[in-house]
Amino acid sequence: MQGVMFIVLALVTLFSALMVITRKDPVSSILYLVLTFFCFAGFYVLLGAQFLAAVQIIVYAGAIAVLFLFVVMMLNLREPEAEEGKELIPIWKPLGYAVGIGVGIVFLSYLASSPGPAIPPLNGGDEIYAMGRADFLGKALFTDFILPFEIAGVLLLAAVLGAVALAKKKRV
Amino acid sequence: MFDNLIAGMHVGRILPEIVLVGVVLLAILTDVISPRGKSTGPVRLVSLAGLIGVLVATILKKDDFGQAFGGMVMIDGFTFFFRVVLTFITFIIIYVSEKYIGLAKIRIAEYYLMLLLALFGMMLMVMANDLLILFLGIETMSICLYTLVGMSRHKASSNEGALKYFLLGAFTTGFFVYGIALIYGSTGSTNLTDIMVYFRTVNTAMPVIAWAGVGLILIAFAFKTSLVPFHWWSPDAYEGAPTTITAFMSTAPKAAAFAAFIRVFYVGFGDLSSGLEPVLWWIAVLTMTVGNLIALRQDSVKRMLAFSSITHAGYLVVALLTWEQMGASAILFYLVVYAIMNIGAFLVAIAVNRDESDEKGYSYEDYRGLGFRKPILAFAMMIFMLSLTGIPPTAGFFGKYYIFSAAVKSGFVGLAVIGVLNSAVSVYYYLRVIIMMYLKERDEEKEAPIFWAGEMVSIMFICVVLVIVIGIKPDWLLSIAQASVSGLM
Numbered sequence: 233m234q235g236v237m238f239i240v241l242a243l244v245t246l247f248s249a250l251m252v253i254t255r256k257d258p259v260s261s262i263l264y265l266v267l268t269f270f271c272f273a274g275f276y277v278l279l280g281a282q283f284l285a286a287v288q289i290i291v292y293a294g295a296i297a298v299l300f301l302f303v304v305m306m307l308n309l310r311e312p313e314a315e316e317g318k319e320l321i322p323i324w325k326p327l328g329y330a331v332g333i334g335v336g337i338v339f340l341s342y343l344a345s346s347p348g349p350a351i352p353p354l355n356g357g358d359e360i361y362a363m364g365r366a367d368f369l370g371k372a373l374f375t376d377f378i379l380p381f382e383i384a385g386v387l388l389l390a391a392v393l394g395a396v397a398l399a400k401k402k403r404v
Numbered sequence: 405m406f407d408n409l410i411a412g413m414h415v416g417r418i419l420p421e422i423v424l425v426g427v428v429l430l431a432i433l434t435d436v437i438s439p440r441g442k443s444t445g446p447v448r449l450v451s452l453a454g455l456i457g458v459l460v461a462t463i464l465k466k467d468d469f470g471q472a473f474g475g476m477v478m479i480d481g482f483t484f485f486f487r488v489v490l491t492f493i494t495f496i497i498i499y500v501s502e503k504y505i506g507l508a509k510i511r512i513a514e515y516y517l518m519l520l521l522a523l524f525g526m527m528l529m530v531m532a533n534d535l536l537i538l539f540l541g542i543e544t545m546s547i548c549l550y551t552l553v554g555m556s557r558h559k560a561s562s563n564e565g566a567l568k569y570f571l572l573g574a575f576t577t578g579f580f581v582y583g584i585a586l587i588y589g590s591t592g593s594t595n596l597t598d599i600m601v602y603f604r605t606v607n608t609a610m611p612v613i614a615w616a617g618v619g620l621i622l623i624a625f626a627f628k629t630s631l632v633p634f635h636w637w638s639p640d641a642y643e644g645a646p647t648t649i650t651a652f653m654s655t656a657p658k659a660a661a662f663a664a665f666i667r668v669f670y671v672g673f674g675d676l677s678s679g680l681e682p683v684l685w686w687i688a689v690l691t692m693t694v695g696n697l698i699a700l701r702q703d704s705v706k707r708m709l710a711f712s713s714i715t716h717a718g719y720l721v722v723a724l725l726t727w728e729q730m731g732a733s734a735i736l737f738y739l740v741v742y743a744i745m746n747i748g749a750f751l752v753a754i755a756v757n758r759d760e761s762d763e764k765g766y767s768y769e770d771y772r773g774l775g776f777r778k779p780i781l782a783f784a785m786m787i788f789m790l791s792l793t794g795i796p797p798t799a800g801f802f803g804k805y806y807i808f809s810a811a812v813k814s815g816f817v818g819l820a821v822i823g824v825l826n827s828a829v830s831v832y833y834y835l836r837v838i839i840m841m842y843l844k845e846r847d848e849e850k851e852a853p854i855f856w857a858g859e860m861v862s863i864m865f866i867c868v869v870l871v872i873v874i875g876i877k878p879d880w881l882l883s884i885a886q887a888s889v890s891g892l893m
Contacts, residue, residue, distance in 0.1 A: 375409060379418075379473040383528060383540045386425055390521040390544050393432075394551035397514035 238278060245271035258304045262297060269293040283366040414472035417479045420461040420487055421527050427454025428520045435513035447513040448502055451520055455495045462487045469891075471533065475595055478533035478667075485736060485888035486530035486663045493656040493743055494523040496863055500751065501648045503857035507760050508646045510555045519652065522548035526660035533671075535584045535594040535621075538664055542580070542628065545657055546573050552652075553645040559761075565644025572637045576627040583620030590614035596672035603675045610676075618673055622683070625668070628661040631721060632690040635714050639698075642710035647757070647766075650706065651750035654713040655743035662720055662739060666732055669724070670892055677727040684725050688819060691718030692826040699833050705753050706766035708833050709746070712792065715830060716742055722823050723807040726814035729889055734806040736885035741791070741803040741874060748867030749788040751860050752781060758852035771837055773846030778854060782841045784868050789834040791871045794827050799874035806882065 248271065251264040269292040276285035373381050415422075427450070434450045435443045462484065469480050498519055505511050521544060528541030550573065554566025588594050590613045591602040603610070623634065630638035642650045673680065695714030702708040720738060723731040756770050775782040791800035804827060811820040874881055 376474060377536075378413070379476050380536050380540055383537070383544070386428075386521070386524060387540055387544045387547065389428070390518070390525075390547050393514055393517050393521070394547055397512060397518065397551055398554055398557065 234278060237274075241271050241274045241278070245275075259301065262300050262304060265300070266293050266297045269297060283369045286366070412474070414470065417465060417468055417470065417472040418477065418531075419465050420458050420491075421524060423461045424454070424458050424520065424524050424527065427451065427457065428517060428524065430454065431513070431517055431520060435517070438513075443513045444502065444505065444511050444516065447516050448498060451498050451516045452495065454520070455491055455498070455523075459488065459491050459495075462491065475597060476534040476537050477528075477531045479531055480891040481888040482663070482667070482892050483531040485884070486659065487527060489659060489740060489743070490523060490526050490530070490656050493652065493659070493747070494519055496747060497648055497652045497656075500857065500859045500863050502859070504648050504754060504855075504860075505646065507855065508556055509558060509761070510646055512555075515552070515555060518548040518552050522552070522652075522657070526656060529660045530663040530667075532664060532667070533596050535587065535596070535668075535672075538668070539580060539584060542624075542661075542664070543577065545660065546577075546628075549649075549653060549657060552649045553641050555649070556644070556646055559644065561640075562644040562646075565641040569637045569641040572627065576624050576634075579620045579627075580624035583617045583624060586613050586617030586620065590617060596668060599672045600674060603673065615679075618676060618680070621668065622680070625661065625665045626687060629658060629665060629717050629720075630714050631687050631717055632694045632714065635691070635695070638714060639707060639710045642713070643704070643707050647706065647750055647754045650710070651747045654710070654750075655739075655746055658713070658717065659739040659743065662717075662724075662735060666724065666735065666889075667892070670727065670732065674727070681725065684721060685816075685819065688718055688721040688725060689822055691715070691721060692823060693718075696826050696829045699830070702833070703768060704764060704766040705768060705771070705837065706750075709749060709753070712830060712833070713746070715826060716792075718826070719804065719807050719823055722811050722816065722819050725816060725819070726810050728810070728814055729886070729892075730813065731807075731810040732889040732892065733882065733885040734803075734810045736888060737806055737878075737882050738803040740881060740885075741799040741871075744867050744870045744874075745788045745791040745798075745800055748784065748864055748871070749792065751864050751867070752785040752788065755781060755855050755860065756785075757855065760855075768836060768840050769850070770852065771840040772844045772850075773841070775842040776846055777851065781854065781864075784864050785841065786838050787868050787871055789837050791875070793831050793834045797872070797875040799871045799878065801875060802878040802882075 245268055248264045248267040252261050252268060255261040255264065269288060273285040273288040273293070276282070276288055431447050431450045431454065434446045438446045465479070466484060469484075471478050498516055501515065505515055525541045525544030525546070525548065528537055529545065532538035532541055550566055550570045553569055554562055556562035584594060587599060590611050591599050593599060593602070603614075625631075627634040627637075642653065645653060669677075669680070692715050695711050695716075695718060699708050699711035699715065702711060716738075720735050723734040723738070725731070753766055756774065757766050758770050759765060771782075771785075774785070787798060791798035794800045794804040796802075804823075808820040808823055811817075811823070
């Protein structure tokens, strides 16, 4: 079951990552990026790191990608025009191919020469795997680190108030 | 098991901070339910009442000393001292602000909320016994200060100061976190007590990585206390900020940063003192001298006070270098005295300033003939300037006297000499104000009306009285400072 999920996730990840770099429209490129982030979160779940998966979705898929979207929409990028877009700097395209193929060769030869790292068991019971689990982190956050946790809440409140104070319309 | 856990945390020991957060939430609610555009008055009253509550909570917990939250924070005499001082400064700034923020066109409730939250951050800084708590405290304070500096959005100087402060502050955060990471990597803990134990045991063969961590944390502190060469943000931030905020920034956050500086370097890195000495020696010399030399050339009193506050930070580093109880108590004494005279001086500057909407403003020219025009105001300014220079019988004299005598007793004679010479240089720009007020003719055509507010006058009066009283009888304040640091070493 987990093997099937891994393969599906891997295929979707590869597909969406390819779409990120091939789309001409920056907005749809970013939307594919969000999909890629979600797939990463799926991998983390498969590795038993639910908390990391949640953080991945909240921070990357949520905050950072939305930030990208806002910036792209604010900058109002137009689609590259056809007549101008004819090989602005001709050197870049062959260079890109060369680097890509080179890295691919190195990577494949590495795979062929070594058996690769041992794949960890999917639901490993080791301490180190427990560290990434939500219950472990939750326990740490609400016992040893309760004070920093609560202070972080106040810090965020300060940041929100500050942002509102600087951004809202003046009514003086 | 759960009861034991709660009991071991000693939540009651941070009662003042809990009260403060409650006050912040109450103030936010007050802002929301007040009529639109008229919320600053009620929010100010809630804040003032709340700060009295914080003070009461601090005094109630006066005898309940010890660690809390598994050693993350340390409540001792040192914490108590700074809790009281910082709460007082914030109270004074909130008390005098209401009329000024109307003049400066920043009449929004967030002004008070940011001050309260900055106080929360500073309270964490002075009790932090763990680099993690210290980091959160510094960030909470800094975020509030960035906002406060940039509050006059219609002024270019305010935006410039806030942006510079924010960007450099963000870099400093990076330095600080990286320093914490390296310290954690080499000592295995972020707790200052554990770090001290580690450094004591491996003192001779300390890994390079730990030194790098100590260095990065030193840089972060140098930035927060605006020591040369990490001082570039402060004149612009001080000039751009609304003047009440400048008065606040040059006193309370500076005091909190020095308190954390003392705790981290005396407790955590106490055994590294011999290695850090040459670095701090040069920082002290540079900070005193560079701040002075630039202050000489300013045409704006506000900017002059900003640069001179860099110099004053240099004097404090001299005392820090002694690594002894005497030096630490001299710092505490100086911080209180400096807060009193500096707030007083900034209040006079607000009263005299010609036009708040002017980008530059605060010119020396505004003081021309003030001694004949407003004798009492001029007298107050004269007292503050004399005290900042360090001339007896004012409080500033004893502040400097204790610092330099602590330095001499610890063998830093050269440093003390450089400090006294710098004090002599500072006479020039402080006395320039007095000369303007008493020795220059009035120019009635160019005179601008004085900005009066009852609150400002009362605080100015109290500041003058305190400067003179401490200048005549300094022992009581010094003995309080000595008692406060006794538990630290």
